[in-house]
Amino acid sequence: MSLSTDRDKLQAADKPTLYKQIRLDIERRILTGEWPPGHRIPFEHELTARYGCSRMTVSKALSELAQADLIERRRRAGTFVRRPKFLSAVLTIPDIRAEITALGRSYFYQLTQCSRRAATAADRARLGVRKSGKVIAIACRHSADGVPFAIEDRLINLDAVPEAASADFSIEPPGTWLLHHVPWTEAEHSISAIVADAAAASALDIAVGAPCLVIDRHTWRSARPLTAVRLVYPGEAHKLVARFKGG
Amino acid sequence: MSLSTDRDKLQAADKPTLYKQIRLDIERRILTGEWPPGHRIPFEHELTARYGCSRMTVSKALSELAQADLIERRRRAGTFVRRPKFLSAVLTIPDIRAEITALGRSYFYQLTQCSRRAATAADRARLGVRKSGKVIAIACRHSADGVPFAIEDRLINLDAVPEAASADFSIEPPGTWLLHHVPWTEAEHSISAIVADAAAASALDIAVGAPCLVIDRHTWRSARPLTAVRLVYPGEAHKLVARFKGG
DNA sequence: GGTGTCGATATGTCTATACATATTCCCGTC
């Protein structure tokens, strides 16, 4: 009996490696709806027969699909196409200095306020720490080509980032310094809209009542709060872009 | 000679599988700065000796780290720690109906306008299509517990999504229908802040001049435009949350 | 009927080996 498998067809199609072709083949069937959500994908031993390869090879393809959340693998039960995933996107928020200079615009940084103090009750609540400790409170402004770009209001948890005590934030923006010196493991962004009050309007050189985009970011390392920052951007001038690419 | 490896140490520490422990161990060294960006990670054959396992096992750990963009692997040269990645987060924007009902609030949907037409020049520009074709234009409003939650203004490219012609958008919100029926591969979100004009204020039951958060989303399948939507939320009432967790 | 145990089964991990492929390095030639 001739053992004709789909492997020949796939190999003929293109050049890349076998496991990648298997991955793409299954991906295609899912994206076109041929295998709808909930559908049970053939067992690994069936796929080895279909593609004429070893179990490790199809397993590698399935592992990557599972990592991408396209399928779900359950022992003893089999492998299933997942319900459509949430609409999600990778929101990239680069360091502001890098963002501005990358656009070829001149960057200007102004430290408005910088103080080191024992954490107040409000500081602890904002950072999410229980014990009392020391913090650095910073307010500053970023400008691009002389035009205010964003204002920043930040707290740094000195107990978690003691080396921040010796950083000079009058020269280097705290976000830039932190990004280059402090590794982090978790971050949370909360995005909202406000209208400028008198202080924000003055700092951003816009009208009182103009719309502003606000990003509140908290950063942790291994569940330990590192810093909390609020960035206020002129609303219509700035856009956050988030992209998602499947595959 | 006794062949003592780090494997015993790792195995003692916890329970999970060996390759995962190797992955976590390397990840830790990178995150703590012990292995800074640009540092060459020991060769696979050195890691097999260090952890006392086969090359396939360390390779699996390295593959996952490479997929997560923490390291870069180059043939003949070795494996290197990557430059610090951008501050990025996964922004999850679920279906609005699901988002509201998940909070235990009652969902109410109102179709304001729905028309099928040949694409105008403005439609084509907004969708990013060149050829003329048919589109569906929809305006609607989402409410939670009777309070306006967001207004939506959407175009659907009927050439790419012909089955949308037979959907009844007076019952099911278009976002929900699309999410359940149309697979997508790329999406782009642009987030900004505006103040409510008279129309938005009336639709959202807020004051003219109140801040609003705006999300413009474009969705493609294999580079083919599917839909373009603008969502306007009352700005201070709603927050978008984006999280990142390393590992 | 409810419960618990046990076997069957599909995925998960790991090994040892082999060959492919990309890239660097070095050496010999012009």
Added chain:
DNA sequence: GACGGGAATATGTATAGACATATCGACACC
């Protein structure tokens, strides 16, 4: 010294086989 070609080497892919682990289902027992 510049250039070209081949050896050395580190990663990339694939195989067959083995054992681990989770879980569904069936059967036995209370």
